[in-house]
Amino acid sequence: MTRPGTRTETMPGAASAGGQPMEGQDPPRDLKAEEARLRKVWNTPGGWRYWTSVNNSEIGLWYGATAFIFMLFAGLLALVVRAQLAVPQNDLISADLFNQAFTLHGTVMMFLFAVPIFEAVAIFLLPPMLGARELPFPRLSAFGFWSFAIGGVFVCGSIFFKAAPNAGWFMYAPLATDKDYAGIGADVWLLGLSFIEVASIAAAVELIVGIMKCRAPGMRINMMPLFAWYLLIVAGMILFAFPPLIAGDILFEMERMFDWPFFDAARGGDPLLWQHLFWIFGHPEVYIIFLPAIALMAMIVPTFSQRPIVGYSWIVLAAVGTGFLSFGLWVHHMFATGLPQISLAFFSAASTAVAIPTGVQIFVFMATMLAGRVIFSVPMLFGTGGVAIFIIGGLTGVMVALAPFDWQAHDTYFIVAHLHYVLIGGMLFPVVAGIYYYFPLVDGKALSDRLGKIAFWLMFTGFNVAFFPMHLTGLRGMPRRVFTYPADIGWDWLNLISTIGAFVFAAGVGVVVIDILRPKKRQPDVKPNLWNAGTLEWLAEPKESWGVRSIPIISSRYPLWDQPDLAEGIKQGRYYLPDAKEGLRETLVTSVLDAKPIQVLRVGGTSMVTIAAAILLGGVFIAMTFHLWTLTILFGLGTLIAILYWLWTGTGAIPEAKEKDVGLGLSLPIYVSGPASVGWWAMFITMVGDGTAYGSLLFGYFFYWTIHDDFTAGLAGPGLVWPLAGSALFLASWVLMLMARQANERDRTSLTRMLLSASMLATLIGALAAFLGPHRYGMDPTVHVYPAIVWVLVGWLMVHAAAGLIMQGFCLARSFAGRMSAAYDMDIRNVTLFWHFLTVTALTTLPVIALFPLAR
Amino acid sequence: MRSFIPREIETLWTLFTAPVVWAFHFVVCYVVMAIACAKGSGSIEGLMGLRLFLGGFTLFCLLLIVGSAYLAWRQWGFGTDTPPHDAPTRQERQLFQGFATLLLSGLSFISVVFVALPLLFIPACMP
Numbered sequence: 001m002t003r004p005g006t007r008t009e010t011m012p013g014a015a016s017a018g019g020q021p022m023e024g025q026d027p028p029r030d031l032k033a034e035e036a037r038l039r040k041v042w043n044t045p046g047g048w049r050y051w052t053s054v055n056n057s058e059i060g061l062w063y064g065a066t067a068f069i070f071m072l073f074a075g076l077l078a079l080v081v082r083a084q085l086a087v088p089q090n091d092l093i094s095a096d097l098f099n100q101a102f103t104l105h106g107t108v109m110m111f112l113f114a115v116p117i118f119e120a121v122a123i124f125l126l127p128p129m130l131g132a133r134e135l136p137f138p139r140l141s142a143f144g145f146w147s148f149a150i151g152g153v154f155v156c157g158s159i160f161f162k163a164a165p166n167a168g169w170f171m172y173a174p175l176a177t178d179k180d181y182a183g184i185g186a187d188v189w190l191l192g193l194s195f196i197e198v199a200s201i202a203a204a205v206e207l208i209v210g211i212m213k214c215r216a217p218g219m220r221i222n223m224m225p226l227f228a229w230y231l232l233i234v235a236g237m238i239l240f241a242f243p244p245l246i247a248g249d250i251l252f253e254m255e256r257m258f259d260w261p262f263f264d265a266a267r268g269g270d271p272l273l274w275q276h277l278f279w280i281f282g283h284p285e286v287y288i289i290f291l292p293a294i295a296l297m298a299m300i301v302p303t304f305s306q307r308p309i310v311g312y313s314w315i316v317l318a319a320v321g322t323g324f325l326s327f328g329l330w331v332h333h334m335f336a337t338g339l340p341q342i343s344l345a346f347f348s349a350a351s352t353a354v355a356i357p358t359g360v361q362i363f364v365f366m367a368t369m370l371a372g373r374v375i376f377s378v379p380m381l382f383g384t385g386g387v388a389i390f391i392i393g394g395l396t397g398v399m400v401a402l403a404p405f406d407w408q409a410h411d412t413y414f415i416v417a418h419l420h421y422v423l424i425g426g427m428l429f430p431v432v433a434g435i436y437y438y439f440p441l442v443d444g445k446a447l448s449d450r451l452g453k454i455a456f457w458l459m460f461t462g463f464n465v466a467f468f469p470m471h472l473t474g475l476r477g478m479p480r481r482v483f484t485y486p487a488d489i490g491w492d493w494l495n496l497i498s499t500i501g502a503f504v505f506a507a508g509v510g511v512v513v514i515d516i517l518r519p520k521k522r523q524p525d526v527k528p529n530l531w532n533a534g535t536l537e538w539l540a541e542p543k544e545s546w547g548v549r550s551i552p553i554i555s556s557r558y559p560l561w562d563q564p565d566l567a568e569g570i571k572q573g574r575y576y577l578p579d580a581k582e583g584l585r586e587t588l589v590t591s592v593l594d595a596k597p598i599q600v601l602r603v604g605g606t607s608m609v610t611i612a613a614a615i616l617l618g619g620v621f622i623a624m625t626f627h628l629w630t631l632t633i634l635f636g637l638g639t640l641i642a643i644l645y646w647l648w649t650g651t652g653a654i655p656e657a658k659e660k661d662v663g664l665g666l667s668l669p670i671y672v673s674g675p676a677s678v679g680w681w682a683m684f685i686t687m688v689g690d691g692t693a694y695g696s697l698l699f700g701y702f703f704y705w706t707i708h709d710d711f712t713a714g715l716a717g718p719g720l721v722w723p724l725a726g727s728a729l730f731l732a733s734w735v736l737m738l739m740a741r742q743a744n745e746r747d748r749t750s751l752t753r754m755l756l757s758a759s760m761l762a763t764l765i766g767a768l769a770a771f772l773g774p775h776r777y778g779m780d781p782t783v784h785v786y787p788a789i790v791w792v793l794v795g796w797l798m799v800h801a802a803a804g805l806i807m808q809g810f811c812l813a814r815s816f817a818g819r820m821s822a823a824y825d826m827d828i829r830n831v832t833l834f835w836h837f838l839t840v841t842a843l844t845t846l847p848v849i850a851l852f853p854l855a856r
Numbered sequence: 857m858r859s860f861i862p863r864e865i866e867t868l869w870t871l872f873t874a875p876v877v878w879a880f881h882f883v884v885c886y887v888v889m890a891i892a893c894a895k896g897s898g899s900i901e902g903l904m905g906l907r908l909f910l911g912g913f914t915l916f917c918l919l920l921i922v923g924s925a926y927l928a929w930r931q932w933g934f935g936t937d938t939p940p941h942d943a944p945t946r947q948e949r950q951l952f953q954g955f956a957t958l959l960l961s962g963l964s965f966i967s968v969v970f971v972a973l974p975l976l977f978i979p980a981c982m983p
């Protein structure tokens with residue numbers, strides 16, 4: 001079906017440069033040669049070098065497959081757990097193994113499946129969906145993937161050595177800080193996951209910059225596919241949700257490794273701080289998981305209703321609204337901790353408010369389906385079935401959001417039922433829907449309709465049989481996480497039913513796996529755009545790795561429905577960048593709101609350095625787990641070298657010309673720096689995440705102040721002189737940095753170098769002064785939480801100062817290599833941006849630790 | 857090109873005004889009460905003043921949201937045009953932004969009221 005009405009293909013801004021596809025242009029073009037060049041540039045290497053590819057379609061696929069395998073592994077653990085609970089007084093596995101199994105199950109599902117699978121889908125789908133050749137930092141995606149794979153294998157593997165984490169997926173102190181109970185498993189959890197959190201933040205940077213700046217010309221923000229809107233919000237949420245957890249991990253690891261008593265009540269610490277930091281992450285996390293799944297639905301529902309979505313703006317409202325509100329809910333996981341009721345009530349109120357945008361999305365889907373002619377194919381079955389399940393979970397969610405009800409239900413199987421209804425309905429079913437929907441994009445073959453239907457019914461019934469009874473077991477008082485239970489208190493048959501359901505459900509998942517893995521050689525390729533969808537990703541050619549043959553001009557939300565000549569024009573290379581004359585990978589950068597072309601961006605190609613960096617960084621975390629300090633330092637140095645090599649060779653290349661003809665009579669700059677460039681934004685976004693982590697640590701400082709009458713416990717502080725001297729020095733280093741940037745702008749090379757060096761010196765002495773404060777006053781971080789939190793803040797500042805010094809050194813080296821000038825100033829501008837953040841960190845940390853104890 | 861924050865981003869960010877006000881309101885309510893309950897006596901009399909203060913603050917935030925809603929309404933052409941706002945023109949893009957911002961202002965308004973309700977009904981900390 002096609003919708004009537006062809007739109008005019010005019011391109012704003014580029015209007016003077018001609019917005020029409022090139023037709024009958026002089027001189028005649030050799031399309032075959034162009035294609036050969038493109039194919040060569042974007043070629044995915046063969047043999048073992050295949051694994052060095054950084055192309056988004058490979059990375060996305062590996063990422064997704066790895067996450068899916070982790071999911072199957074965690075699913076098996078769940079079956080073990082269910083088997084143990086099938087009958088009362090069962091002794092199938094020991095209590096300790098049971099604890100490891102459910103902890104690892106939850107951990108893997110949340111951290112190694114639910115979040116990464118969407119990074120995977122996004123990396124795979126976004127470029128074709130936005131009409132881009134690549135995301136802006138392909139090597140960063142690859143680095144993220146390898147970090148994730150290494151960290152994931154490390155965490156999963158631990159159970160085979162009986163060393164898996166065993167304190168529940170949220171690792172509450174003091175259970176998880178107790179070394180007799182939680183052995184090395186807790187360190188595996190903390191360090192393995194920190195490593196993966198880094199990968200998630202890398203993905204967030206990639207996605208935000210990609211969605212904001214790499215859309216096809218003409219794809220204004222009112223025309224962006226809804227998937228992109230959702231992913232934009234989710235990436236933003238990752239940026240504010242993961243850093244508090246990283247901060248928490250740091251405190252936790254410091255306590256476990258060096259006995260700094262952050263969560264030890266005997267020495268002034270407080271386990272509740274961990275709960276706060278965990279759930280400030282944890283609740284947004286559930287929406288980080290849920291929104292992308294709904295995003296898939298927002299692509300699938302219009303296709304199978306064969307009409308545009310009803311209420312595009314309402315979806316944007318819902319995505320943004322949920323994104324914000326989800327940060328005001330975390331204490332609903334802490335209703336039973338004895339916080340003042342007025343505090344609980346704020347969170348209870350926000351928890352009910354979040355049901356509004358959640359409901360809006362569901363109504364939008366229903367309206368779209370009602371307004372179109374719905375085709376109930378397998379993706380739709382999984383999609384609607386999932387939403388039905390999710391709604392039940394949402395209803396129990398609103399129930400437990402009411403504190404008095406939650407005091408009854410907390411830590412019972414009722415919660416287990418709630419969370420599985422929302423997670424499996426709101427995320428697993430939509431993911432399977434997405435797999436069935438998008439599978440043809442992987443290699444041109446479709447999955448089986450028949451198997452899909454069988455899988456759906458097995459999963460749908462199995463799920464409800466397994467999880468519905470848990471509401472009742474919970475209301476009958478069965479606590480979660482018990483490894484067995486007595487026979488005569490009315491829990492036994494409910495548990496048996498749940499176990500049977502779980503195995504039926506697993507059989508359904510098994511059918512999906514079979515459908516994916518069964519050989520499809522003899523099966524014919526499906527026709528392109530199998531479902532007659534309207535969005536661009538359906539033009540992708542699974543057999544080519546160049547992304548799009550030429551980058552089109554978009555004038556509709558559903559270009560394939562509304563722009564009839566588009567597909568043909570793209571394939572004929574009639575749009576932008578139809579060639580790769582210089583033999584480099586290129587994509588277009590466009591403006592944020594109106595998607596006017598502003599730059600040709602050269603992106604990194606196939607490389608070993610990403611794998612090397614990920615392996616080395618993985619080595620750091622693994623060596624740290626086993627307290628192998630020398631090895632840790634060696635790996636750390638290796639990582640640093642790898643990253644410096646990567647930056648030196650892979651970024652800031654000086655192009656052969658200022659501008660390049662991208663086709664359609666348009667010339668665009670190649671080298672761009674400052675806020676107009678993608679690199680500057682990557683730095684900005686990373687630093688926002690980094691700043692959030694810092695803010696969480698600072699929150700910890702004030703948190704300890706609120707819980708004690710005298711949070712210093714009468715111990716000495718860092719004094720006034722050193723911290724204030726440090727502040728002045730950091731301020732000076734910032735001013736010098738700004739001056740260096742200005743000198744560079746005027747091409748005064750030696751002055752720039754001098755100012756840079758002076759700024760380095762100020763930073764170095766400033767960091768030293770920061771250190772001397774707590775050091776001179778003999779603050780011992782193992783005695784009490786007050787010296788410990790001061791040391792953590794100072795340590796954070798020093799690490800950032802060190803990173804800054806390395807960056808400044810990098811700029812100096814660039815300058816001496818003749819690669820930094822007024823025209824090519826990307827490096828110094830990005831480092832200055834880092835300096836703004838560093839300065840804020842220094843000028844809050846040092847005055848706070850010096851003055852606050854006096855002022856309170 | 858050389859300005860610190862590019863213009864285009866500035867205009868996308870208006871979309872977030874009302875939710876940011878909500879977040880600010882939420883944090884202030886939570887932090888003020890948490891500190892009062894941890895450091896003060898937590899009695900009914902002790903909290904009265906703060907509840908009034910936060911009530912006034914709530915009104916102020918609601919006003920800000922109404923302001924942002926007005927700007928959004930203006931950006932939406934005072935409702936003279938109706939969604940879906942999917943044409944490939946700058947004007948339609950602005951109408952879309954206006955409409956989405958307006959919707960978000962509405963949601964934020966309701967959410968601020970929700971979050972303020974406990975101030976009305978819960979007179980003391982009640983640990």
Ligand code: HEM
Nearest residue numbers: 286290332333351355397398400401410411419422423426
């Ligand atoms: C209307 C929306 C929702 C509300 C009001 C809500 C409310 C709650 C509350 C109050 C709890 C804590 C119960 C307790 O531990 O005593 C909880 C737990 C949980 N919720 Fe929700 N929820 C909602 C939606 C979701 C969604 C969309 C997801 C995931 C996609 C989700 C995932 C979870 C998880 C994983 C837990 C358990 C965490 C744990 O203790 O291990 N919830 N929910």
Ligand SMILES: [Cu+2]
Nearest residue numbers: 283329332333
């Ligand atoms: Cu929650």
